[in-house]
Structure formats: C-alpha cells, structure tokens
Amino acid sequence: xxxxxxxxxxxxxxxxxxxxxxxxxxxxxxxxxxxxxxxxxxxxxxxxxxxxxxxxxxxxxxxxxxxxxxxxxxxxxxxxxxxxxxxxxxxxxxxxxxxxxxxxxxxxxxxxxxxxxxxxxxxxxxxxxxxxxxxxxxxxxxxxxxxxxxxxxxxxxxxxxxxxxxxxxxxxxxxx
Ligand code: 2AL
Numbered sequence: 477x478x479x480x481x482x483x484x485x486x487x488x489x490x491x492x493x494x495x496x497x498x499x500x501x502x503x504x505x506x507x508x509x510x511x512x513x514x515x516x517x518x519x520x521x522x523x524x525x526x527x528x529x530x531x532x533x534x535x536x537x538x539x540x541x542x543x544x545x546x547x548x549x550x551x552x553x554x555x556x557x558x559x560x561x562x563x564x565x566x567x568x569x570x571x572x573x574x575x576x577x578x579x580x581x582x583x584x585x586x587x588x589x590x591x592x593x594x595x596x597x598x599x600x601x602x603x604x605x606x607x608x609x610x611x612x613x614x615x616x617x618x619x620x621x622x623x624x625x626x627x628x629x630x631x632x633x634x635x636x637x638x639x640x641x642x643x644x645x646x647x648x649x650x651x652x
Contacts, residue, residue, distance in 0.1 A: 480645045484522065485515040498559055499526065499639045500632060502544040506530070518647040523640055527633055535625060542595040542628045548609060549574055549582045561639055569601040569609060578610065585613045593621050600634035 477495070487495065492511050497504035506529055516522040530541065546552040546562055549571040558566065566572060574582060589597040597613050604612070616624060 477643055478645050479643065481516050481518055481522065481647070484644055495643060496640070498561055499643070500530070500541065500544075500636050501546070501559065501562060503541055506541075519640070519644050520647060522644065523637055526636060526640075530629060530633070538625055538629050539595045541632060542598050542625070545596055545598045545632070547586045547596055548599070548601065548613075549579060550586060565601040565635070569604060570606040571601065571609075574606070578606070581610060582613070585610075585617060589613065589617050592617060593624050595625070595628065598628040598631045598635075600631050600638070602638050603634060 484492070484496075489508075489511055493504055493507050497507045500506045506526060509529055510522070510525045513525040516525065530538065533541070546558055548566060548569075552558045553563070553566055553572060571582075586597055597616065599609055599612055601609065616627065619627070
C-alpha cells in the first residue's frame with residue numbers, strides 16, 4: 477500500500493491507527509496521539525509529528541519506547557511472535573539464519589546490554605547487515621546510559637521512517 481498524504485489525512489481515526497499503528501514498534505499510542513495533528517502537509521510533516529512526539533517524552537518514556545522493541549534474534553523471533561514489520565526487518569538482516577556461534581554471541585551481548593542499561597539494544601536492521609549489527613552491539617555496550625538512550629531513539633526514528641515509507645508516498649525522495 478502506498479497512500480499519498482491526502483489519503484492519509486482522509487482516514488478516520490480507527491483506520492489511521494490500524495494502518496499506521498506499528499510505525500513505531502508496539503507503540504500505537506504514538507500513532508493515536510499524532511492523529512490529532514492532522515492535516516499533514518506532507519510525508520515529512522507526518523514523520524516530523526511522530527519525531528516531535530517522541531522528543532517531547534521524558535527520558536523514562538523514551539526508555540519505554542526502546543523496551544517495546546523485541547531483541548534481535550531473540551525469543552520472539554524463535555517463537556514466531558514478532559510483528560510482521562519486525563520479522564521482515566530481522567529476516568532481511570539475516571537474524572533468522574545465524575550460525576550457533578553467532579546466535580550465542582548475540583544472545584550474550586543482548587543480555588549484557590539489557591543488564592547494563594535497563595532497555596534493549598535497538599538498531600535499524602534494514603540499514604545494517606549481520607556483521608555490522610554484531611559489531612555495533614559489542615561497541616555500544618561500552619557507552620554511557622544517556623548516550624545509548626539517545627542512540628536507541630535515533631535508531632527507532634530510522635526504523636519508523638522506513639516503515640512509514642512503505643505505507644505513505646514520500647514528497648521529496650531526493651531529500652530523504
Ligand atoms: C529491531 C526490529 O525489530 N527491527 C529493527 O530494525 N530493529 N529490533 C531491535 N532490537 O533493534
């Protein structure tokens with residue numbers, strides 16, 4: 477589906493949330509909140525409204541958004557309970573095809589990261605390959621909590637933009 481912004485603006489609330497509710501992973505409250513900012517002038521305007529909502533949250537709210545994200549190559553992938561979007565992203569980055577050494581390294585570092593920061597490691601899987609994800613996971617374990625909170629939110633916004641692009645026509649593709 478690829479709606480233009482006028483079609484998005486014409487959606488009743490229920491349809492808007494049904495279609496766009498997982499643009500931020502498992503955070504339909506963000507979509508629900510942003511609906512009241514209609515009409516959107518453009519794709520970027522809609523993207524900006526989501527981004528502003530996230531930025532206005534207290535640090536605990538930002539950490540809550542990070543906690544809504546499933547681990548990469550984690551339990552939800554194994555048990556088939558990922559959201560459709562997340563499954564596509566993780567499979568695209570080869571997270572469903574790790575060898576046993578990679579899988580145990582990923583599990584150990586994901587656990588270490590969560591113990592250190594209290595929220596999961598988040599990275600835009602569609603913009604990274606397997607080797608890159610493992611390297612960044614290792615490196616980012618060494619950052620400060622505030623740095624990682626901000627970094628995780630940056631990645632959430634990248635994920636969200638790509639999800640939005642699969643649903644809504646962008647106005648200025650050369651600038652994105
Ligand atoms: C994810 C996910 O589910 N999709 C993605 O791009 N990144 N999860 C994560 N913990 O980074």
